[in-house]
Amino acid sequence: MSSTAAPQHPPTPPTSTPAEKPELGAVRALWRLRAFVGPAMPAFVGSMLAALVAQLIALTIPQVLQQIVDGPLANRDAAAVVPLALLVFGLGAVEALLYGLRRWLVVGPGTRVEARMRNTLYAKLQDLPVNFHDKWPSGQLLSRAVSDLGLIRRWLSFGLVLTVVNVIVIIVGVGILMSMNWLLGLIFLVCSLPLWWAGYRFEGRYSEKSRLSQDQAGDLATAVEESVHGIRVLKAFGRGKHALSNFRSQAESLRSTEIAKARLDADIWVWIMVVPAIALSICLTVGIWLAAQGQLSVGELVAFFATATVLAWPIESIGFMLAFALDARTATDRFFDIIDSENTIVDPAEPRSLDRPRGELAFTDVHFRYQDSPERFGDLLDGIDLVLTPGETMALVGLTGCGKTTLTALTTRLYDVTGGSVTLDGVDVRAFKREELRTHIAMAFEDATLFSASVRENVLLGRPELAGDDPSVRAEADRVLEQALAIAQAAFAYDLPEGLDTRVGEEGMSLSGGQRQRLALARAVAAKPAVLVLDDPLSALDVTTEAKVEAALREILASTTALIVAHRPSTVMLADRVALMEDGRITAVGTHSELLRESEHYRFVITSLEEDARLAAAVEDPGPDPAPETAIETEKTIAAEFEAEARAERATREEATR
Ligand SMILES: Nc1ncnc2c1ncn2[C@@H]1O[C@H](COP(=O)(O)OP(=O)(O)OP(=O)(O)O)[C@@H](O)[C@H]1O
Numbered sequence: 001m002s003s004t005a006a007p008q009h010p011p012t013p014p015t016s017t018p019a020e021k022p023e024l025g026a027v028r029a030l031w032r033l034r035a036f037v038g039p040a041m042p043a044f045v046g047s048m049l050a051a052l053v054a055q056l057i058a059l060t061i062p063q064v065l066q067q068i069v070d071g072p073l074a075n076r077d078a079a080a081v082v083p084l085a086l087l088v089f090g091l092g093a094v095e096a097l098l099y100g101l102r103r104w105l106v107v108g109p110g111t112r113v114e115a116r117m118r119n120t121l122y123a124k125l126q127d128l129p130v131n132f133h134d135k136w137p138s139g140q141l142l143s144r145a146v147s148d149l150g151l152i153r154r155w156l157s158f159g160l161v162l163t164v165v166n167v168i169v170i171i172v173g174v175g176i177l178m179s180m181n182w183l184l185g186l187i188f189l190v191c192s193l194p195l196w197w198a199g200y201r202f203e204g205r206y207s208e209k210s211r212l213s214q215d216q217a218g219d220l221a222t223a224v225e226e227s228v229h230g231i232r233v234l235k236a237f238g239r240g241k242h243a244l245s246n247f248r249s250q251a252e253s254l255r256s257t258e259i260a261k262a263r264l265d266a267d268i269w270v271w272i273m274v275v276p277a278i279a280l281s282i283c284l285t286v287g288i289w290l291a292a293q294g295q296l297s298v299g300e301l302v303a304f305f306a307t308a309t310v311l312a313w314p315i316e317s318i319g320f321m322l323a324f325a326l327d328a329r330t331a332t333d334r335f336f337d338i339i340d341s342e343n344t345i346v347d348p349a350e351p352r353s354l355d356r357p358r359g360e361l362a363f364t365d366v367h368f369r370y371q372d373s374p375e376r377f378g379d380l381l382d383g384i385d386l387v388l389t390p391g392e393t394m395a396l397v398g399l400t401g402c403g404k405t406t407l408t409a410l411t412t413r414l415y416d417v418t419g420g421s422v423t424l425d426g427v428d429v430r431a432f433k434r435e436e437l438r439t440h441i442a443m444a445f446e447d448a449t450l451f452s453a454s455v456r457e458n459v460l461l462g463r464p465e466l467a468g469d470d471p472s473v474r475a476e477a478d479r480v481l482e483q484a485l486a487i488a489q490a491a492f493a494y495d496l497p498e499g500l501d502t503r504v505g506e507e508g509m510s511l512s513g514g515q516r517q518r519l520a521l522a523r524a525v526a527a528k529p530a531v532l533v534l535d536d537p538l539s540a541l542d543v544t545t546e547a548k549v550e551a552a553l554r555e556i557l558a559s560t561t562a563l564i565v566a567h568r569p570s571t572v573m574l575a576d577r578v579a580l581m582e583d584g585r586i587t588a589v590g591t592h593s594e595l596l597r598e599s600e601h602y603r604f605v606i607t608s609l610e611e612d613a614r615l616a617a618a619v620e621d622p623g624p625d626p627a628p629e630t631a632i633e634t635e636k637t638i639a640a641e642f643e644a645e646a647r648a649e650r651a652t653r654e655e656a657t658r
Pocket residue numbers: 001002003004005006007008009010011134370373380398399400401402403404405406407
């Protein structure tokens with residue numbers, strides 16, 4: 001989109017969670033991960049078995065202790081203690097080894113699950129249409145791709161395994177306690193019931209806070225991303241402090257949510273620590289009384305408490321595991337928010353294909369409105385009819401915000417028409433596979449985006465067949481590069497520190513705006529499309545370079561159909577014909593001189609463009625510094641010119657309304 005577009009139909013401000021879906025229960029929500037866990041399942045099951053056997057071994061140790069206390073210790077037979085003590089040592093060693101095995105088994109498969117989910121997320125983000133990306137803040141996507149997936153991996157490899165194992169161990173352990181002494185076992189069980197109730201209450205409250213904190217972390221990532229991206233603007237306008245205070249208030253909200261989470265966590269921990277302690281002290285009192293009555297041996301009493309101690313960690317871990325599972329559930333929901341997003345721009349079931357399109361581009365009764373545009377605004381494009389014959393260069397001209405960029409975006413299906421059709425050689429663009437369509441039609445935007453890759457890779461982005469080190473491919477790639485860079489007047493690329501292999505940095509930020517635009521133009525030219533769509537791609541060039549690029553473009557445009565959004569009169573001169581856009585329609589098509597002669601609105605638009613170009617040229621070459629009084633006079637003159645222009649525009653509009 002053009003960055004200069006005046007917001008006529010302002011987009012709805014982005015929200016943290018655009019996707020509204022019915023809530024699933026925690027188990028059902030987490031169950032959706034099975035599709036990604038699949039191949040790692042044996043490793044997870046193996047890890048669970050290792051942890052389970054280790055815990056069961058821990059539960060058998062109290063039985064050996066009972067044998068020691070009731071046998072050799074009661075009989076004062078020191079020699080008989082040794083084999084039993086060795087048995088305890090052996091069991092402890094096996095338990096430790098099994099714990100090691102549990103970790104070792106899941107490390108590799110866990111990271112592979114994470115990688116698979118991340119690749120799926122990335123592929124989905126690539127596939128989703130531009131209107132999805134218009135709505136979703138980048139930090140929200142980033143936090144999902146990085147921290148949420150890391151959390152899910154940790155939960156799958158550690159939280160899930162231990163939750164299952166601990167629940168089994170608690171059931172088995174309580175069974176053992178009951179079998180040792182049903183009364184003590186029952187007291188232990190009944191005293192633990194408040195813990196389950198507290199856990200249930202905790203789940204509802206914690207889920208809500210967990211979602212909030214992960215969304216806020218995403219918003220914070222967006223704020224960091226935006227301020228890093230816009231660091232030049234912030235510095236230039238001295239708004240660093242303002243950005244910092246915004247960031248602080250967002251960080252403060254996140255901190256408050258984290259504290260609320262920690263409070264809930266602390267509450268459940270109180271229950272978890274206090275309830276088993278109360279249960280054990282009641283059991284101890286009753287146990288001693290039973291032992292005094294001769295209904296329980298000392299060995300049995302020791303074994304009972306040793307077993308209860310083994311159960312202490314699984315019971316204590318309930319709160320932590322619950323919180324962990326709820327965080328993982330939130331991360332899973334956030335992941336599926338993206339995966340479940342419906343792609344409204346998809347390939348057709350039976351795609352059409354064109355080997356060598358002639359390049360006839362036609363818009364027939366095209367209507368379009370942005371999804372979130374309020375009803376009262378009507379269609380932004382309101383019945384566009386326009387035909388570009390093969391090899392023709394058409395300039396698209398209109399007042400700012402009239403929808404020129406939007407119209408060009410329909411050609412490669414960045415958005416789909418809401419009515420009518422766009423066709424290439426008579427075939428609706430929706431009938432092609434998107435990948436094929438985008439090889440036939442290439443675009444260059446005013447806001448030139450480069451990737452953190454070499455100049456070569458950036459320029460050959462649309463020619464994947466020219467990647468690789470094969471000498472013949474490399475020679476062809478060099479030829480294409482040379483030609484494209486020459487047309488775009490981008491020979492400066494050869495003088496970069498490592499020539500065409502120089503990495504241009506994130507978004508090409510290491511280059512000037514004009515250099516970025518020239519490389520983006522070279523990229524569109526190198527794609528050798530049948531149709532070239534240029535959305536004001538020369539705006540950042542000085543007048544001399546622009547003239548050179550235009551002269552070179554004329555050569556290639558002779559054999560390629562081109563639709564050029566023009567913001568400068570010189571760009572209009574490139575075109576065979578000009579289409580004038582007004583109120584969502586094409587109101588006139590003809591040569592520049594025909595339109596100058598016949599269209600009042602065209603004369604007005606061209607005058608505005610000339611004025612803009614004159615002001616831009618004055619900025620590029622301001623001449624000697626004027627004296628202060630002269631400078632004030634100049635400012636006044638420019639202000640007066642703007643006022644006159646505004647008056648003329650109002651008069652023209654009133655005229656048109658009448
Ligand atoms: N993603 C979007 N969602 C909603 N509205 C949008 C979106 N992009 C642009 N618009 C609105 O659509 C209108 C047309 O924008 P567009 O960029 O197509 O105009 P333009 O004619 O190319 O402007 P300019 O000459 O300034 O580049 C503007 O009012 C703009 O606010």
